Amino acid sequence: MTPSEARRDALEEPLSAHSPIARKDRDALLAARLYYLQDLTMDAIARELQTSRSTVSRLLTFARETGLVQIQVSDPLDSSVELETAVARRYGVRAHVVPHATNLNEAEMLDRVAMYAARTLTPFVESDIVLGVAWGSTLTAMSRYLNRKSTHGSTVVQLNGAANTQTMGLGYASEIVRRFGAAYDAAVEEFPVPAFFDRAETKRLMWRERSVRRVLDLQARMKLAVFGVGSVYADVPSHVYSGSYLDAADVASLAAERVAGDIATVFFREDGSSSGIALNDRATGPSHRLMRSVEHRFCVVSGPAKARSLRGALNARLVTELVADEATVRALLTLET
Incomplete structure (x- = not known):
């Protein structure tokens, strides 16, 4: 030889x-x-x-x-590493900071963060994995940049319903999860229920149905969840706040309960608490308890206006991996001073 x-x-x-x-x-x-x-x-x-x-x-x-090789540029003048270290020290999560370019507008920065997040996600996707995916403008952008990675026995499951009084939301949400499924050769499980039921009792009854329980049981087996952060503070409102999902009474209720944001249409305050938020009883997204049991919770955020909402998600311990632009991370850390 x-x-x-x-x-x-x-x-x-x-x-x-x-x-x-x-x-x-x-x-x-x-x-x-x-x-x-x-x-x-x-x-x-x-x-x-x-x-x-x-x-x-x-x-x-x-x-x-495909993520078999990841190239990292070490620049002694780069502040990204310092910011990532500061976030890790404060919140115990692994942060990936996307450098901010002053000449980019909000939509362009979102696009850059989405591309970075798609590439960063690849190594986390394995065969025989259940991957939970939320819907929203951030995940829509991210889904366009997913790298192809062949897996077997994997499933992509929709985290929350997308229907409202104007639309069933199937085209919007299904396009996102189907892109994830196509990228990873995974089966796709959609969740054809409303984002919010009109009554909490309706949700309790529906959650007993075998067809719904099948999806819920699949969500309970998640090893990886991918989501953005909905924000009531964003300059461009998150889809859940602008897409006919909430009526005037809902919005007033969220304001009275000091809600800062949501993940998969389940709401939280800036301190991370969620008890007493009435709308959560009608929401179809996974509970915070379930989310905290998922091994890898991959959160993608773009825009400093979402800093307070991101802070709430981090305080609620809903995130293990964070991809965010530099301006957003700086705004987040400023809240701590």
Whole structure:
């Protein structure tokens, strides 16, 4: 056996012995190890893999796009690391801060955060996983940038209903979850119920129905949940506050109860509390208790106007991974001073 063959066997052995990773994933990982960890040139890797240089280039690109390789730029003048450390120290979450460019408007910044979040999410998605996805403008933007990653036995489940008095919301919410499903070769489970029932008693009765219980049981098995933060403070109101989901009495109730925001249409105050918020009794999103039991809670936020709402979500311990733009994180930390 030549030294090259021995090295290749050593690199491949853990994968071939125990992992169901597809051949392309395996080849991409091998090429990435040789390129990034052993400093081999693409020409040298092509010779070892007995393939062309262009194939090696495509494998390295595939490794980056699917999250097998993540490139981090270390800039001693970059404040992002300091901000990420400050958020981790204060709230015990892992933060990913997207640098802020002053020439970007709110929509452009959301688009940049969505792209960053989509790429950051990829390594968390595995085979045989139940992935819960909320709906909203942030998740709509994020769903357009999801990297393709092949999994098996995985399911994407909608976290909360989207129907209201004007629409069933099926096209809006289903488009998001279907994009997630397509990106990860996952089955899709929609949740065709209202965002809010008219009466709490109706919700209690519906939650006993076997067809609804099937979705609720699936949500209870979530290992990963992805969501944005709805905010009553945002310059551009979150979809739940502007899409005919709340009537005047609902809005007045939220104001009286000092609500700061919501995750998947379940509301909280800035201090993280949620007791006594009447609308939560009619909401179809997962309870905060259920959300806190999910291993990875992936929150995506764009816009400093959402800082108080984000603070409430963090105080409620609903987040483990945060992707947010620099201006939003600075506004969040300013609230603590």
